[in-house]
Amino acid sequence: MIQHIVLLKFKPAVFQETIAGLFAQLAQLQPRIPGMTSFSGGPYTSDEGLNQGYTHSFIITFFIMTFIDAEAGNHYL
Numbered sequence: 001m002i003q004h005i006v007l008l009k010f011k012p013a014v015f016q017e018t019i020a021g022l023f024a025q026l027a028q029l030q031p032r033i034p035g036m037t038s039f040s041g042g043p044y045t046s047d048e049g050l051n052q053g054y055t056h057s058f059i060i061t062f063f064i065m066t067f068i069d070a071e072a073g074n075h076y077l
Helices: 018-027 070-076
Strands: 002-008 038-044 056-060
Touching: 018 038, 018 056
Parallel strands: none
Antiparallel strands: 002 056, 038 056
């Protein structure tokens, strides 16, 4: 299993509808990408203030490595 974690810093001028649309499009990738088993993401919501300016994040989980060849997988891991 591979979990791909992405942290994002959206500028204040970016509309929330645009961000929501992006996350909706990312979630729709799951049936199109072999091995992708889950997607979750959203805005930073903690009161701790440890986000270092990141406003959003998402995690994509891959169960099998059919999306890359074996040699590339060895470099990734």
